Amino acid sequence: MSTQVAPVTSAGAAVPAARLATRTRSVPRHWLLALPFLLPALVFYVVFLLVPLLGTLALSLTEWTGFNFADIRFVGSDNFRAMGQDPVFWQSLRHNVGFLGGSVVLKTVVALLLALALDQRLPFSNLFRGVYLMPAVISLVVVGVVFTLLFSPSLGLVNPFLTAIGLGRFAGAWLGDPALALPILIVIDAWHGFGLYMFLFISRLIAIPQDLHDAAHVDGAGGWQAIRDVTLPLMKSMVAMVVLLAAIESLKMFSLVYVMTKGGPSHATEVLSTWAYFQAFTANKIGYGSAILVVLLIITFVLAYIQVTRFQFADEA
Amino acid sequence: MRRGTAIKMAIFYPFFLLISAVILYPLVWMVYSSFKSNDDIFSDVFALPQVLYLGNYQTVFSEGAMGTYFKNSLLISVVSVAGLLAFSALAAYAFATFEFRAKNVLFVVFLLGLMVPPQALIISGFKLMSILRLIDTYWALIFTYFGWTSFGILVLRNFFQSVPQEIRDAAKVDGAGHWQLFTRIMLPLARPSLATIAIFNFMWVWNEFIYPLVYTQSNDKYTVPLGVLFLNSQYNIEWGLQMTGLTVATLVPLLVYLIFQRQFVRGIMAGALKG
Numbered sequence: 001m002s003t004q005v006a007p008v009t010s011a012g013a014a015v016p017a018a019r020l021a022t023r024t025r026s027v028p029r030h031w032l033l034a035l036p037f038l039l040p041a042l043v044f045y046v047v048f049l050l051v052p053l054l055g056t057l058a059l060s061l062t063e064w065t066g067f068n069f070a071d072i073r074f075v076g077s078d079n080f081r082a083m084g085q086d087p088v089f090w091q092s093l094r095h096n097v098g099f100l101g102g103s104v105v106l107k108t109v110v111a112l113l114l115a116l117a118l119d120q121r122l123p124f125s126n127l128f129r130g131v132y133l134m135p136a137v138i139s140l141v142v143v144g145v146v147f148t149l150l151f152s153p154s155l156g157l158v159n160p161f162l163t164a165i166g167l168g169r170f171a172g173a174w175l176g177d178p179a180l181a182l183p184i185l186i187v188i189d190a191w192h193g194f195g196l197y198m199f200l201f202i203s204r205l206i207a208i209p210q211d212l213h214d215a216a217h218v219d220g221a222g223g224w225q226a227i228r229d230v231t232l233p234l235m236k237s238m239v240a241m242v243v244l245l246a247a248i249e250s251l252k253m254f255s256l257v258y259v260m261t262k263g264g265p266s267h268a269t270e271v272l273s274t275w276a277y278f279q280a281f282t283a284n285k286i287g288y289g290s291a292i293l294v295v296l297l298i299i300t301f302v303l304a305y306i307q308v309t310r311f312q313f314a315d316e317a
Numbered sequence: 318m319r320r321g322t323a324i325k326m327a328i329f330y331p332f333f334l335l336i337s338a339v340i341l342y343p344l345v346w347m348v349y350s351s352f353k354s355n356d357d358i359f360s361d362v363f364a365l366p367q368v369l370y371l372g373n374y375q376t377v378f379s380e381g382a383m384g385t386y387f388k389n390s391l392l393i394s395v396v397s398v399a400g401l402l403a404f405s406a407l408a409a410y411a412f413a414t415f416e417f418r419a420k421n422v423l424f425v426v427f428l429l430g431l432m433v434p435p436q437a438l439i440i441s442g443f444k445l446m447s448i449l450r451l452i453d454t455y456w457a458l459i460f461t462y463f464g465w466t467s468f469g470i471l472v473l474r475n476f477f478q479s480v481p482q483e484i485r486d487a488a489k490v491d492g493a494g495h496w497q498l499f500t501r502i503m504l505p506l507a508r509p510s511l512a513t514i515a516i517f518n519f520m521w522v523w524n525e526f527i528y529p530l531v532y533t534q535s536n537d538k539y540t541v542p543l544g545v546l547f548l549n550s551q552y553n554i555e556w557g558l559q560m561t562g563l564t565v566a567t568l569v570p571l572l573v574y575l576i577f578q579r580q581f582v583r584g585i586m587a588g589a590l591k592g
Contacts, residue, residue, distance in 0.1 A: 030415045033495065037411035041404040041427075041466045048442075048464035049430055055441025066444070114336070117329050122322065128333045130578060131340055137574040137581070138344075139524040141542040142563050145549050146347050149556060157346065157362055191340070199585045252434045255526045259546060273436040280440040281531075293437045304432040 056297065059290035066286040079291035088267050089292065092275045095182060096299075099271065100250045102186035107194045107246045108239065114194075115201030116227060129202065133195035140192060144259030147188050151175050178268035181261055185269055189256055193249065197242045204238040205231065244307040251300050272296045344567070351561040358556045373561035381551065381558070383565055385537055386544030390569075393455055393540060394522045397462035398515055405469025405514065406507070410499050412470065413477035414485075424474075430467030439531045446532055457532040458540070462522050469514045472587050476510045477503055509583075516577045517584030520570055541566045 060079055064072045083089045114132060118125045135143065150157045151174040159171040175181050212230055254273040257263060263270035263278070272292050280289030350358055351373055352366040377383045412424055442461070443452070451457040480503065488498045504511070529540045539547060545566045552558040574581055 031417040034411040034415040034417045034420075037407045037415075037495075037499075038423075041408035041470065044404065044460060044463035045427065045430060045466060048445075048461050049433065049438070050426075052438040052442040052445055053433060055445060056437055059441055059444075117332065120325050120329065122326055122329060124333075128337060131337050133578075133582070134344070134571070134574065135340060137520055137524075137570045138567050139526065139542045139545075139570065141524075141526050141546055142347075142566050145545065145559065145563055146343050149559065150343060150346075155359065155362060155556070160362065196585050199582055203586050248432070252436065254436045258526075258530075273434075276440070277436070280443075286440060286444070290440050293440065296434065297437045300432060300434055300437070 053297075056290050056293050059286055060294045062287040062290075064286040065284045066280070067284075075287065079288045080294075082288060083291070083295075088270060088275060089272075091267055092270045092272045092292075093295070095269060095271050096251060096253070096296075098182060099186060099189070099253050100247050102183070103189050103193070103250045104243055104246045106186065106190040107197050108242050110190065110194045111197035111242065112201055112235070112239065115198050115205060116231070118198075118202065119205045119231075129195075129198065132198055135192045136195045138192070140255035141259050143188065143192050144256050147184075148175065148260050151184065175261055176265055178265050181265060181269045185256055185260060188260075189250075189253065192256075193246075197246060200242055200245075201235065201238060204235060208234055240310070241307070244303060244310075248300060248303050248307065251296060251303075347560050347567070348564050350556065351564045353557055355555050355557045358560075370557075373557045374565075376558055377548065377561045377565065381548050381562070382536060382539070382544065383548070383562060386539050386541045387565070389455070389538060389544075390523055390541040393458050393462075394519055396455075397459050397522050398519050400459070400463045401466050401469060401518060402511060402515055404463060405466035406473055406504065406511065407499075408466060409470045409473030409477055410495075410503060412474045414495065424470075427467050427470050430465060431471070435525070435527050439527060442528075443531050452532060453534045453538055455538070458525075458528055461528055461532070462518075462525075465518070465521075468518070468587070472510055472514055473507060476507050480506060509580075512577070513580045513583045513587065516573065516580040517587075519573060520581065523570055523573075541569075 061074060061076060062072050063075045063078070114129075118129050149155075153159055153171070153173050153176065158174065159168075162168055162171045172180060174184060208231065212234075213226065215230075252273075253271050254277070257269050257271055257274050258277070261269045263274045273296060276289040276292035276296070278289075279285045279292060283289075349365055350362075352369050352371070353364075354370045354372060357364070357366065357370070408427070412420065446452045446457045449457075451460070484502065485498060488502055493501065523540075524542060525540075526542045529543045533539060533543065536544075536547065545562045548562040549559050552562075
């Protein structure tokens with residue numbers, strides 16, 4: 001996804017990376033030499049990634065119940081026009097945008113603040129950052145079910161807890177409340193994923209040369225001032241990258257919604273991918289479902305394109 | 318201890334501890350509730366278990382099919398990761414070593430795989446698997462994961478390119494062909510990168526939900542995440558059993574994380590934020 005963050009060469013510290021590859025001179029028949037090495041990866045990549053990708057595009061132009069290949073009808077852009085008459089589609093799109101905005105802001109802010117705080121190198125910093133990354137390795141299905149139980153209005157933890165500390169009047173239906181369900185999902189998603197971005201920030205902070213800190217210190221800039229004047233300006237490109245990564249990641253939202261609310265109550269948490277899933281596998285509208293996925297793909301690729309072109313040659317350190 | 322450090326600790330530690338609590342409490346609650354009987358849970362959801370009740374674990378593995386889900390996940394993860402590791406190493410070697418027509422185009426095509434969200438492929442993917450008669454087989458999932466070599470190719474190509482030319486030339490002088498150079502020299506050198514890719518992809522394959530949801534149909538083919546969701550509906554009001562399923566499902570990725578934290582973090586740094 002991002003060549004630029006990758007201090008991957010450091011992974012192979014055994015080899016001095018200083019000298020980058022001098023390319024082998026072109027020799028004829030190199031395709032024949034390369035092919036055996038490329039073939040296994042290429043076969044599976046083409047058949048099980050590129051073909052379905054093109055398949056999604058092709059199916060989006062058809063009308064099909066999915067049962068019999070004889071029934072596929074080419075309908076051109078009809079599916080995309082049908083979106084205009086589908087209020088749930090627009091609702092889903094709005095929720096995707098809400099997810100994007102909410103999770104980008106939450107994850108970036110929390111991750112950056114914690115990275116800066118952990119960069120103070122206090123005792124146990126490594127322990128804390130290890131804990132903060134823990135949710136990221138746990139399946140979103142597990143996360144979804146645990147929080148569903150936690151927020152369960154009758155038996156869960158949240159309502160009894162609020163009652164116990166005298167805030168019983170704030171006890172609510174939580175995931176059953178159309179106004180609260182989406183914000184709750186956004187927060188849980190941030191709970192799950194902020195650690196990854198925190199580590200990206202930490203990797204950038206570590207790369208800031210110590211003499212810059214020393215220079216700030218000599219100039220009499222301490223603590224917060226040093227962070228504001230020295231550290232933050234150097235973090236700009238990483239912040240921009242994290243924002244884009246988190247935005248792209250937010251579009252993948254599916255598991256949490258599927259597990260926790262199934263898009264409900266009354267479509268209050270429906271997103272494009274769950275709506276496409278419903279259209280294809282419950283309503284048997286393969287074409288329309290695929291068209292919704294194409295919209296999701298287009299948004300993803302626009303963001304990914306910005307990310308790649310903006311950061312491919314970004315200067316790190 | 319310097320005075321500055323003590324002041325900083327007084328400022329930061331409350332926040333660190335508060336956030337740690339927010340992170341850990343739901344997980345700790347899940348684990349200790351799995352050792353409570355259903356009655357104990359519903360008489361007090363907060364309370365720690367009075368006695369260590371193991372009945373949930375027996376039920377989940379005997380009556381429920383947790384053992385089967387576990388076996389499926391392990392099989393699929395190990396085969397998939399072994400395959401995609403081998404395939405991406407081979408391809409990365411080709412990209413780092415040979416000059417051939419359309420090489421850069423092909424490389425960009427491979428990088429595309431890092432951006433495609435899995436859910437954008439499920440409808441056509443389901444139809445493809447039906448045509449290939451792979452629905453409800455392990456192969457549907459394994460072949461799909463074999464296709465996710467982009468991350469490995471990216472990381473390993475960068476690594477192979479960083480291997481000094483002298484090392485390769487020396488091998489050539491000794492009469493080693495590309496296959497020997499690859500297996501005897503490049504792969505051993507790349508061990509740390511291979512470990513990073515293996516750990517990262519293992520986590521991703523183990524936790525993957527949407528492909529198993531769409532490509533498997535019978536209970537005895539479910540992977541752990543799907544199985545947990547099934548248990549969840551099967552034991553709708555038996556929270557003890559649900560908590561046990563969740564705890565068991567969390568065990569493997571958490572252990573892998575605790576043991577291979579360095580490799581996992583390196584994977585993040587390599588920019589692979591997928592899943």
